[in-house]
Amino acid sequence: MAADLPSTPLLTLRDVHAxxxxxxxxxxxxxxxxxxxxxxxxxxxxxxxxxxxxTVFGMVATRRGSIRVDGVEVSREPPRARLARGVVLxxxxxxxxxxxxxxxxxxxxxxxxxxxxxxxxxxxAYQTFPVLRERRGQAAGNLSGGEQQLLEMAMALMLDxxxxxxxxxxxxxxxxxxxxxxxxxxxxxxxxxxxxxxxxNAVQALRVADRGLVVELGRVTKSGxxxxxxxxxxxxxxxxxxxx
Numbered sequence: 083m084a085a086d087l088p089s090t091p092l093l094t095l096r097d098v099h100a101x102x103x104x105x106x107x108x109x110x111x112x113x114x115x116x117x118x119x120x121x122x123x124x125x126x127x128x129x130x131x132x133x134x135x136x137t138v139f140g141m142v143a144t145r146r147g148s149i150r151v152d153g154v155e156v157s158r159e160p161p162r163a164r165l166a167r168g169v170v171l172x173x174x175x176x177x178x179x180x181x182x183x184x185x186x187x188x189x190x191x192x193x194x195x196x197x198x199x200x201x202x203x204x205x206x207a208y209q210t211f212p213v214l215r216e217r218r219g220q221a222a223g224n225l226s227g228g229e230q231q232l233l234e235m236a237m238a239l240m241l242d243x244x245x246x247x248x249x250x251x252x253x254x255x256x257x258x259x260x261x262x263x264x265x266x267x268x269x270x271x272x273x274x275x276x277x278x279x280x281x282x283n284a285v286q287a288l289r290v291a292d293r294g295l296v297v298e299l300g301r302v303t304k305s306g307x308x309x310x311x312x313x314x315x316x317x318x319x320x321x322x323x324x325x326x
Contacts, residue, residue: 090153092117092276093138093169093245098147098157100137106145107133109300115245115276120267122291124284124311124321130300131280132174135247138278139171140164151245168244172234174253180223184214184233187222191237200240207236210273211266228259232266239273246270249280264290285322288312296321 091114101107107130115121123131136142138149140161149157151167159167178187188207192200208215211232217225222233231251238246251267252260260283268290270277281287288294294311296304304317311317318324 091115091150092119092152093278094148094150095138096148098137098149099145100133100142101145102133102142107142107300108137110147111297111300112302113278113295115278117244117276118271118274119293120271120277120279120291122279122281122284122287122294122308122311123297124288124294124317125297126321129297131297132249133300134297135171135249135278135280138164138245138247139169141171165241168241169247170238170241170243170245171247172238172249172251174249176230177234178222178230178237181221183219184222184225185218187233187237188214188240191240195241199242203240203242206242207239210239210269211236213262226259228255228262231255231259231263235266235270239270243275246275246277248277250282251279252281252283252286260286285312285324288322 093115095111095113098108098111099106111134123134125131133142137144140159144157148155151169156164156167179190185204188204189200192203195203213229214233214236217229222230225233251263255263264286267279279287279291288308288311291308293305293307295302296317
């Protein structure tokens with residue numbers, strides 16, 4: 083959990099509307115994310131959680147509203163410009179280069195960086211995810227699902243980001259691998275990044291999150307600290323599969 087978070091948000095969304103073609107998915111999202119903070123987005127399938135991440139990254143156009151990163155308006159910027167501002171997305175599903183080694187994948191994650199920064203990024207990745215150092219020469223496709231997820235998070239960290247958007251990191255993983263991934267998510271706060279997380283395993287995600295948000299029909303309908311959300315009877319019943 084983050085402590086003594088800065089009062090100024092790193093990422094701010096105000097009245098954000100977005101969608102696909104004629105279908106509006108986000109209908110007025112307000113959200114703040116601070117440096118060193120993990121915020122978990124909870125909601126039913128189709129509520130707009132993944133669309134929210136894609137909109138922040140610029141893959142889905144903002145139709146109305148404001149998205150600011152470190153106080154700078156980015157709602158009209160393309161993904162590449164937001165990436166340069168330190169916003170990275172770890173999408174749902176595998177997104178590595180399976181025939182390349184772990185270290186080659188990390189180098190690809192830092193392909194826009196100077197050589198010295200790439201070396202520093204790889205060292206940072208191995209310190210954060212020691213298992214990747216042990217697997218550095220293995221093909222990414224031969225790693226377990228959990229190890230591949232760690233690799234993809236490490237590839238995102240190569241750019242020394244300020245905002246990390248992560249979509250369903252534990253999807254399809256064994257309980258042991260899920261534990262490994264959630265432990266890694268908990269450790270991201272040490273890098274003083276802001277993490278916006280969408281996760282089907284909401285109970286475990288809220289345990290490592292500083293705050294949780296419920297999104298229903300494209301709007302934030304509840305928010306609170308991780309423990310508050312875990313104790314909320316409506317959230318427990320509707321989204322966590324727990325008794326109220």
